[in-house]
Amino acid sequence: MSALEREYPANKKFKYQLMTTIDHEKKRAALEAVKYVRSGMTVGLGTGSTANLMIKELGRQVANGLNIIGVPSSEHTRKLALELHIPLISLAEAARIDLTIDGTDEFDPYLQLIKGGGGALLHEKILAYNSDLVIIIADSQKQVKRLGSFKLPIETIPLATQKIIQSLTQMQLQPTLRVKEGQNFITDEGNYILDLNIKHITNIPSLNNRLKEIPGIVETGLFLDLADIIIVGKGESIRTYKK
Numbered sequence: 001m002s003a004l005e006r007e008y009p010a011n012k013k014f015k016y017q018l019m020t021t022i023d024h025e026k027k028r029a030a031l032e033a034v035k036y037v038r039s040g041m042t043v044g045l046g047t048g049s050t051a052n053l054m055i056k057e058l059g060r061q062v063a064n065g066l067n068i069i070g071v072p073s074s075e076h077t078r079k080l081a082l083e084l085h086i087p088l089i090s091l092a093e094a095a096r097i098d099l100t101i102d103g104t105d106e107f108d109p110y111l112q113l114i115k116g117g118g119g120a121l122l123h124e125k126i127l128a129y130n131s132d133l134v135i136i137i138a139d140s141q142k143q144v145k146r147l148g149s150f151k152l153p154i155e156t157i158p159l160a161t162q163k164i165i166q167s168l169t170q171m172q173l174q175p176t177l178r179v180k181e182g183q184n185f186i187t188d189e190g191n192y193i194l195d196l197n198i199k200h201i202t203n204i205p206s207l208n209n210r211l212k213e214i215p216g217i218v219e220t221g222l223f224l225d226l227a228d229i230i231i232v233g234k235g236e237s238i239r240t241y242k243k
């Protein structure tokens with residue numbers, strides 16, 4: 001639930017208007033990002049509702065002759081891109097990735113991100129790290145002064161997850177095992193997701209390093225030096241932030 005939804009829980013009309021505004025903002029950002037795509041490019045395809053809008057626009061352009069190869073960041077994205085007849089190769093097959101376009105759960109003024117709300121953070125991070133250019137698309141609700149209102153997702157190996165929960169509880173990070181439809185959420189790599197409360201953390205890079213030192217944590221949703229450009233839909237306009 002967003003801060004605005006918490007603030008106006010009873011006002012359904014307001015919530016509806018907020019949703020349509022947010023959806024439009026996502027679409028504006030997605031269409032703007034697609035302008036960076038050129039024929040001949042290998043394009044990393046992010047995951048999530050904002051990335052879906054970008055993939056749909058790419059599908060439309062591919063049908064009109066755009067010649068690209070997509071590299072999907074999740075099974076969900078792979079299926080959507082296939083439906084739209086976007087030619088695909090896997091992460092393993094991609095020799096180089098010209099550009100990746102992906103969504104985010106939060107971003108701060110330093111272009112640092114929290115990602116993984118949809119559980120795709122591991123493949124998304126590998127894609128972003130290996131891309132010449134990373135463009136993040138977002139609605140205005142994702143912009144924060146300081147990361148941490150959104151719980152930080154981390155991907156963990158099932159075997160180690162209980163031990164990891166003990167360590168993270170000692171670190172006061174209140175880990176919650178992500179559950180979907182009554183079952184543990186399983187990532188595309190067969191792992192679990194823990195969501196951490198990092199609201200009180202001031203040194204985010206140091207937290208990231210500490211988390212990566214714990215055996216069994218495969219990856220964190222902190223994308224600290226990976227975004228080159230962030231395109232945000234803001235009402236009727238668009239803001240672009242560059243590194």
Ligand SMILES: O=C[C@H](O)[C@H](O)[C@H](O)COP(=O)(O)O
Nearest residue numbers: 048049050116117118119120
């Ligand atoms: O694992 C999911 C991804 O990191 C998404 O890009 C992120 O959760 C943003 O998703 P949405 O565009 O649906 O808000």
